[in-house]
Amino acid sequence: MNKLGFDYPSSPRKTFLYNLEEQWYIPLLAQKRGLPIQPIKRSNFGEYYMAVNYLTSVLEEAASINNLSVYNIDHMAQLYFWGKDAPALLDRALAGNMSAMKVGACKYTLLLNESGGVEDDMIVMRLSETEYIAVINAGHDITDTVNGKQLIADIDRIMSQKQEGEDVEAEDLSAQIVKVDIQGPLSYKLIKSIYGEQVLKNRHNPEKNMNFFTFNEFDYNDAHYIISRTGYTNRWGWELYIPATNAEEDFKRIVSQALELGALLVGLGGRDENRLSAGPFGLPLMGQEYDPYHTPINAPLFEAAVDLDKPFFVGKSALEAELATNPQKALLMFFAEGIASNRKVFLSGKLLGTVTSSIVSPNLSLEQRLAIGSSRKNVNNEDGYAAIGLAWLYFNPFTKDEEGKYITEKDGVPIRIPVQFYKVDEQNNPIGTPLLGYLTMEGVSPATASKPLKYIENL
Amino acid sequence: MLVPDDLYYTETHEWIRVDDGIATVGITDFAQKELGDIVYLELPDIGTKVFTGEPCGTIEAVKSAEDLISPVSGVIEDKNLEAEESTEIVNKSPYEEGWLFRVRLSNLEELEDLLSPRDYVKLIESL
Secondary structure (H helix, E strand, O other): OOOOOEOOOOOOEOOOOHHHHHHHHHHHHHHHHOOOOOOOEEEEOOOEEEEEEOOOOHHHHHHHHHOOEEEEOOOOEEEEEEOOOHHHHHHHHOOOOOOOOOOOEEEEEEEEOOOOOEEEEEEEEEEEOOEEEEEEOOOOOEOEEEOOEEEOOHHHHHHOOOOOOOOOEEEEOHHHEEEEEEEOOOHHHHHHHHHOHHHHEEOOEEEEEOOOOEEEEEEEOOEEEEEEOOOOOOOOEEEEEEEHHHHHHHHHHHHHHHHHOOOEEOOHHHHHHHHHOEOOOOOOOEOOOEOOOOOOOOOOOHHHHOOOOOOOOOOHHHHHHHHOOOOOOEEEEEEEOOOOOOOEEEEOOEEEEEEEEEEEEOOOOHHHHHOOOOOOHHHHOOOOOEEEEEEEEOOOOOOEOOOOOEOOEEOOEEOEEEEEEEEEOOOOOEEEEEEEEEEEOOOOEOOOOOOOHHHOOOO | OOOOOOOEEOOOOEEEEEEOOEEEEEEOHHHHHHHOOEEEEEOOOOOOEEOOOOEEEEEEEOOOEEEEEOOOOEEEEEEOHHHHHOOHHHHHOOOOOOOOEEEEEOOHHHHHHOEOHHHHHHHHHOO
16 A cells, blocks of 8 residues: 655654744744844754744743633644545544544544554544544654654554445645644634634534534635634634645734734643643643553543444454453642652652653642642742643542542542652662652643633623 | 853753862853753752762753753862752853852863863754
8 A cells, every 4th residue: 555644854844834933923022022033942843843932931831821822733734534434444443433423523532553552642523424634643644664663654554444445535634734723711802803703603503602622614715724622721722724825824813913912822832831731630642641552541531532332443452451450540630849750750658650741830829839848939939830740650549439439629629649759760769859749630720621602702 | 052162061061160179060051042941950069979970950941850960070169049049040141140059179180071162062063
């Protein structure tokens, strides 16, 4: 079979918006803030040069979500599948029930390998009975051998499940689509002001607002758009798929309008904080919380993403085998006095698990920070900050009630389990001084993503 | 990128200024730019023995935490309490107000293993 994934690029790629970020946004922001123009600090993410932050600091960009955040997400790829047998193919290749999706719905699901390990996570949109678009992580569009290691693009991994005589085809549409995410309470206002309120309405009932995890298609300035009520912040927000022909003009309008509203373009750093900080569990990230060597069992979105009632999907037998052993592993959120990356979690002197993500957050309350019991001034100051993160643990140390639900608070006060974060040697013995912190299910910010839009439509 | 020509450097992006057997140590302009906003510093206490190439403290930015590596061996003479208190001075003035600690050198020959300004410029240009 011909491969559909791309060759490994000789140097990291630039998104469609790269030059606009450098030559349009930075001068604009510099002028607005009275700052000197500086090149954007970038890091390689999925073989793309992505902005870590712009002239504004990671902390300021992270805090923008409480108002409005715009992200350049053009490094993610969009895979188009079409044909009579597309539902059957996706049902075999992906862990979710794709044939049961309604047209106009979005679904979060996982691409597993035979061992049940996670190759990618994605949101899939059903355009018609026979058409889907899968929105996948950056860098998962490459099929090539790199330093002796075989990379397989999602599109090839999925199409490898195609059976003799089936009518289904696939194409990577990323070059034609520029993806910009608009998240936070003022996102409704921003999109309404540019594309009109009708694009935010329910496709079956224009009197009502769009439901969470649905999308609309619309035409604007002679080109075709998709907007979905989804996002990677667990807060109110939208993912916008702009046709490349209109992307420069639209990006400028979106970002100019955002600046008028006191909001920012937010880089990788702020976005990482934003995906970790809402709701009781944050959102897992491919390559951090998910990898090809571990199953996603007991991850917070497992039940939404995986349908074990389907007769077959790649990885199903491995998941069933592990589930039969009653696995206790758990992915939990923690707050800590400092960044706990590359450290292990210890509870009462015993190894409890491994930190998979950690970043400094400006969004923790003073009460949440004081509860860490740190001697660090920046943790305990009124306008200070502390770190947040996610850790995979061998078991969930929270106790369960009679119904088997975890007890996360008592009399309205969140339960917090103090832990220590140590660096370890090869035998997992702790080294050096620990970072202090606690496990909690209180979250940093409320998860507003699925809450009614009536709370923001008149802002 | 500022690389003053009167200092020694390391491959781990520390700078060293030697004066009368005492080495003042900090991180380079390149390092502070790479780290971004520094939010926490844990510097070695006065009297602590430090060894070349070994961690002697912590430096934390918003996105990452790094070991502070001692570029020389000796005993800590002084540390920059002001930098611990107001970490932003390390970003603003990495070679002056943002110095980190001072070491009474136990082995002056180690200085020969450090990088010259020219070698350090070559190093960061290759990154």
